[in-house]
Amino acid sequence: MKRDGKYFFTDKDVQLILGTLLRVGVISSMAVVFLGGVIYLISSHANLVDYQAFDAGKSGMSSILAIYQGVLHMDGAAIIQFGTLLLIFTPVARVVFSIFSFLIERDYLYVVIGLLVLVVILISLSNKLVG
Amino acid sequence: MSVLLFTIVVLLGAFLAGLVGSMTGLGGGVIIIPLLTLVLGVDIHYAIGASIISVIATSSGSAAAYVKEGITNIRIGMFLEIATTISAIFGAVITVYINPSYIAIVFGMILLFSATMMIRKKVDRSDNDTSGKLALWLRLNGTYPVDGSIKKYAVHNVIGGFMMMFVAGIISGLLGIGSGALKVIAMDNIMRIPFRVSTTTSNFMMGVTAAASAVVYFHRGQIDPGIAMPVTIGVLIGSTLGAKILLRTKPDKLKVVFAVVVTFLALQMIYNGMAGRL
Numbered sequence: 001m002k003r004d005g006k007y008f009f010t011d012k013d014v015q016l017i018l019g020t021l022l023r024v025g026v027i028s029s030m031a032v033v034f035l036g037g038v039i040y041l042i043s044s045h046a047n048l049v050d051y052q053a054f055d056a057g058k059s060g061m062s063s064i065l066a067i068y069q070g071v072l073h074m075d076g077a078a079i080i081q082f083g084t085l086l087l088i089f090t091p092v093a094r095v096v097f098s099i100f101s102f103l104i105e106r107d108y109l110y111v112v113i114g115l116l117v118l119v120v121i122l123i124s125l126s127n128k129l130v131g
Numbered sequence: 132m133s134v135l136l137f138t139i140v141v142l143l144g145a146f147l148a149g150l151v152g153s154m155t156g157l158g159g160g161v162i163i164i165p166l167l168t169l170v171l172g173v174d175i176h177y178a179i180g181a182s183i184i185s186v187i188a189t190s191s192g193s194a195a196a197y198v199k200e201g202i203t204n205i206r207i208g209m210f211l212e213i214a215t216t217i218s219a220i221f222g223a224v225i226t227v228y229i230n231p232s233y234i235a236i237v238f239g240m241i242l243l244f245s246a247t248m249m250i251r252k253k254v255d256r257s258d259n260d261t262s263g264k265l266a267l268w269l270r271l272n273g274t275y276p277v278d279g280s281i282k283k284y285a286v287h288n289v290i291g292g293f294m295m296m297f298v299a300g301i302i303s304g305l306l307g308i309g310s311g312a313l314k315v316i317a318m319d320n321i322m323r324i325p326f327r328v329s330t331t332t333s334n335f336m337m338g339v340t341a342a343a344s345a346v347v348y349f350h351r352g353q354i355d356p357g358i359a360m361p362v363t364i365g366v367l368i369g370s371t372l373g374a375k376i377l378l379r380t381k382p383d384k385l386k387v388v389f390a391v392v393v394t395f396l397a398l399q400m401i402y403n404g405m406a407g408r409l
């Protein structure tokens with residue numbers, strides 16, 4: 001693709017930043033999951049696991065509020081879930097970043113495409129879908 | 132089984148899944164779901180939730196490396212993500228209304244299909260002929276580096292590829308896997324994109340696709356911290372190591388061995404699904 005002087009942000013720069021963003025997201029979420037895992041194992045390593053039947057309310061860790069309160073109390077399971085959420089939002093952050101980079105490149109068609117993808121993900125955030 | 136033992140078994144299994152999954156390009160989910168359901172007796176809905184987390188972990192981890200090399204076509208990825216995210220959410224919403232036995236059978240069939248695709252010799256159909264108007268308007272045609280020079284390629288049949296991505300997204304949301312085999316069909320055979328571009332772009336898209344359905348699973352309580360923790364850590368370490376080994380060796384023999392293992396797992400899933408034991 002032709003590039004001239006008015007672009008101060010090239011595809012190559014975008015790719016470098018994108019790569020770094022993804023790596024930082026993965027490493028930080030793994031660190032949080034690991035920390036939560038250690039606390040979780042210390043507190044409940046001797047308990048028995050029971051995953052034979054799916055029970056939606058069992059972990060009690062499926063809302064942001066429950067996780068937030070658990071993290072404040074240094075609850076292992078809540079910290080793991082927080083790390084998992086960080087991992088889930090890493091690719092979403094990548095979409096947000098891509099939208100900005102297309103905006104700077106004045107590639108408005110792809111700003112719209114990126115926004116469409118983001119809207120779809122925001123719709124999935126609504127818990128009405130779960131039923 | 133105690134929490135400690137369960138964590139260790141899943142951690143080791145997820146490590147192996149990440150290692151072999153990244154070396155063969157099949158992803159970790161194909162091992163993690165059978166391990167959790169067949170071996171550890173975990174309900175398939177929890178297994179699906181854990182697997183989708185492993186998909187995001189491997190996709191983001193390896194996409195970070197590929198994107199920097201400039202092979203990934205971010206425009207193709209973003210455009211096709213419209214299809215995969217919508218259909219992945221749809222798949223994730225309907226998955227609990229489907230009998231677990233049917234899910235197991237569909238999963239087994241997708242495994243058989245992926246194993247076949249993995250060992251089949253690929254034919255590169257890419258070229259730089261004129262592509263359709265849609266590909267030009269969307270500016271999908273791109274370049275990628277080969278042996279120090281820059282090679283151009285043209286993208287064909289954008290609508291066909293977009294439709295196939297809908298199917299890939301539904302399967303991904305329904306089963307909690309990356310469905311890379313289906314994505315690669317859409318890109319290699321229908322849109323005729325060069326291998327290296329299609330593999331890395333498919334991997335790049337997988338993270339966002341999986342995130343869309345993961346949010347639905349998360350709200351529903353399918354992502355359990357006790358399973359997600361060993362899966363995330365194991366898969367990440369395994370796939371990072373696998374990607375490093377892959378730079379030095381060609382895993383052709385491993386692919387054949389893995390295809391046999393996956394075929395066996397697939398038949399087990401189908402058999403147990405039909406017997407109503409999952």
